Amino acid sequence: MQFGIFTVGDVTTDPTNGRTPTEHERIKAMVAIALKAEEVGLDVFATGEHHNPPFVPSSPTTMLGYIAARTERLILSTSTTLITTNDPVKIAEDYAMLQHLADGRVDLMMGRGNTGPVYPWFGQDIRNGIPLAIENYALLHDLWRKDVVDWKGTFRSPLQGFTSTPRPLDGVPPFVWHGSIRSPEIAEQAAYYGDGFFHNNIFWPAEHTQRMIELYRSRYAHYGHGTAEQAIVGLGGQVFMRKNSQDAVREFRPYFDNAPVYGHGPSLEEFTAQTPLTVGSPQEVIEKTLSFREYAGDYQRQLFLMDHAGLPLKTVLEQLDLLGEEVVPVLRAEFAKNRPANVPDAPTHASLLARKDADAGSGADGAAETTGTPSVA
Template sequence: RRLWREDVVDWEGRFRTPLQGFTSTPRPLDGVAPFVWHGSIRSPEIAEQAAYYGDGFFHNNIFWPMGHTRRMIELYRNRYAHYGHGTPEQAIVGLGGQVFMRRNSQDAVREFRPYFDNAPVYGHGPSLEEFTEQTPLTVGSPQQVIERTLSFREYAGDYQRQLFLMDHAGLPLKTVLEQLDLLGEEVVPVLRAEFAKNRPAGVPDAPTHRSLLAAKDAKDTQDANGAEGAKEESTV
C-alpha cells in the first residue's frame, strides 16, 4: 500500500530484505492508487484484513457451500463497520461463480458431465447434481445462470462485482469461447440491469479509477481552498 502511495519508501519487515529509498514503477495512473480487493476461499483472516483497511472483499464462491460464503461475507461486513468505514451494507463485496451453458439445459448437462466427472479438483467425488445443489456451480441455460446468480443476494446481500470461472475442468478452447459469447450476449446485460434496478440507494458502486480520481481531485480542491482560507485569515 505504501509503495503505491509514496514515491520513495524505506521499509523493513519479516519475510524479505529491507527496502531503502525504493520507488516502485510504473507509478499509479494519475497518481491514484488502485482499489484493492482481498480474495479468499475459506480464511476469515482475509475478510478481517479487508475490513481493517476498508478494502473490497472477494469471496471465491465456487467450491464451498453457500452457508460458508454467507458467514465469510457477514464477518467482513460487520468488521468493516466496526473499523468505521461505513455501514455493513456499504462494504464492497465481490463473488465468484462457476457456470457451463448451452441454450438448452439438457444439452449443457450432457456435454459438461464428462468434464465434471474427471475434473482435477472435484472429479470422482460428488455427482454433478449434488455439487450443483451444494455449491454455486450452475450448469444449464443462460436464463438458469441469470436466475441462480441473482439469488446470490439472498445470502450475500447486495454486492458490487460478479466474476465467472469459464475456463475450467479441461474444457477445450472452442467451447470456452462459445461460453464467453453466451455470457457476454445473454447473461451479463441482464445481470447488470437487474442488479442496478433492485440495488438499495445506500449501497455504493465499487470504486473505479474514474471515481477514485474524482475523489482525489475533490479532496485536492478542498485542501487548496482550506489552505487559501487559512492564509487569508492569517493575513487579516
C-alpha cells in the same frame, strides 16, 4: 455492477477426445477469451497466477499488458496475485507499470496460494502464509502511497529511503481486492484497509460464504470506511450453458467428472445443489446468480469461471456469447432493481481519481486512513 470472467489457466486433457492442448495453445486461448469478453460486453477479465503444472499463467502482467494493447474498455485484473511468494516491491512496480500501459484499466486480487511446494520455490514457508500476507500487503500499501519508504519487517530485508517506480498513475494506486475462500484473517485485512473482499465461493455452500462476507462487512464498518452495506464485495461462480438444460448437463458431465480440481468426488448433481455451479439453460444461470444476493447482499463484482477442465476454446467462446447476449443484460437490470442508493459501484480508476480530486478540493483526507497492520490473531 461489474460482470466478467476469470481463468485459472489450467492445461487439461479433453476427456471427450483425449487431446491435451500445448502450453502455447492454452496461452493463446486465454488471450482469445479475453478479447471475446470485451466483444460480448463484459466488464472484467481476470487471470490467476500459478507457478506449477498443469497451469500456465506464471506472469500475469505480461499477459494482461498484451491484452491491454488489444482492448479498449475491459478492466484487466487478477484472480490471484500471490502476496505471499512475490516480493511486494516487484508487485508495486509491475502493476503500476501495467496501470500506465492500460490507462488505468487495472485492479488486482491478493491471494495466499494454497499449493505447498510453491512456497519453498520462492524462499518461503506455507506455514507462514497468513503472516506473509499481512506483512507483505502492509508494505505494498505503503509503496503505492508514500514517495519515500523506510520499512523493516520479518520476511524480507529492510528498505531505507526507497521509492518504487513508476509511481501509480495519477497518484491513484490500483484498487485491491483480497481473495479468500476460508481465512477470516484475510476478510479482516480487506476490511482494515477499506479494500474489496472477493469470496471465490465456487467450492463452498452459501452458509459459509455468508459468514465470511458478514464478517468482512461488519469489520469494514468497524474501521470507519462506511456502513456494512457499503463494503465492496465480489463473488466467483461457475456456469455451463446450452439452450436446453438437458443438453448442457449431458455435454458438461464428462468434463466435470474428470476435472483435476473436483472430478472423482461429489456428483455433478450434488455439486450444483451445494455450490454456485450452474449447468443448464441461460435462464437457470440467471435465476441462480440472482439468488446470491440473498446471502451476499448488494455486491459489486461477479466473475464466472468458464474455460477450465479441458473445455475446447470453441465451446468456451460459445459460452461467452450466451453469457454476453442472454445472461448479463438480464442480470444487470435485475441487480439494479431496488439497489439502495448508498451502495457504491465497484471502484475504477476514474472513480478513485474523482474521489482523490474531490478530497483535495475540500481539504479532506478521504476515507479513514489506516496505520500499522491488522491483527493476525
